[in-house]
Amino acid sequence: MSDTTHLLIPYAASASEGSQQALQGLALPHLDRLLARLIPHTAHTDTGEDTSFSAPHERAQAQALGLPFEDGRIPWAAWHRHQQGQPTGGQAWAFVTPCQWHVSTDHITLRDPDGLALDEAASRALLAIVAPWFAEDGITLHYDQPTRWLASGALFANLTTASLERVLLRDVRAWMPDAKQARTLHRLHSEMQMLLYTHAFNDERAARGLPVVNSFWVHGTGPLPTPAPAPTTAPTVPTTLRDAALREDWRAWATAWAALDAGPVAALLRQAESGAPVQLTLSGERNALGFHSAPRSLAQRIQGLFRPQRFIDLRNKL
Structure with a gap:
């Protein structure tokens, strides 16, 4: 050390x-x-x-x-799980952040997830809603904290993603993963937007004056090196x-x-x-x-x- x-x-x-x-x-x-x-x-x-x-x-x-520090492929999620004393199983991991995309005439802006006022109960309820859709593509979601989940799946093994800081309060289109490499992820974005647009989860939030959750951001992808860093x-x-x-x-x-x-x-x-x-x-x-x-x-x-x-x-x- x-x-x-x-x-x-x-x-x-x-x-x-x-x-x-x-x-x-x-x-x-x-x-x-x-x-x-x-x-x-x-x-x-x-x-x-x-x-x-x-x-x-x-x-x-x-x-x-x-850790590996190749651009867009730093395995922060796997490292986080390892630091918690949880097994990574040799799998590729990712962070999934529930968020709101604000659509205007010429921008799709990712707003600060902290502004969603998600607590653990709401985050877990949302996780239960979307997890089956991710599971169909071989992605398993795990609760980590209100504005960040963990995900495991082969999709994340070689996926290059922009960190949340890079896209925060900016137009998401410039920071999306390559369409050919991440076709599944692009489809999931479309499916989640349609699912959440009219979902009772967001209706209830809107009725309480809370921001709706209509998308997610994937970041920190990749497997942990073997052996893990000392x-x-x-x-x-x-x-x-x-x-x-x-x-x-x-x-x-x-x-x-x-x-x-x-x-x-x-x-x-x-x-x-x-x-x-x-x-x-x-x-x-x-x-x-x-x-x-x-x-x-x-x-x-x-x-x-x-x-x-x-x-x-x-x-x-x-």
């Missing part, structure tokens, strides 16, 4: 104009001091596109845990920047950054200054940059004094 403390910060920067403006007036003194002490960790620097199915921080987290210390992954960035609330995002700088980043800086091994990963929507503590040459120390690496200089690389 690694004794290196790893802080992985998703949505550290964005190409959004609002994010760029927020950064201009944002002071992150602890982060700048930390970056001046660390050196790039090329093995943990990841390059992708903002259209990649897996976000850079997901690929970085998978790599840190010893236990390791998972990176700390704060979510406050992500939550604000997905809502494009850049004022809240800047406030969250200041809190991170004063909290987890400052704590990591103190560890680095004490000589403890540390690792920092900064992730945007395209790329992730890795840094770690290591003995530095005289030239590197001098460069750190006169040309310290600052976050403001790195943001466009994310």
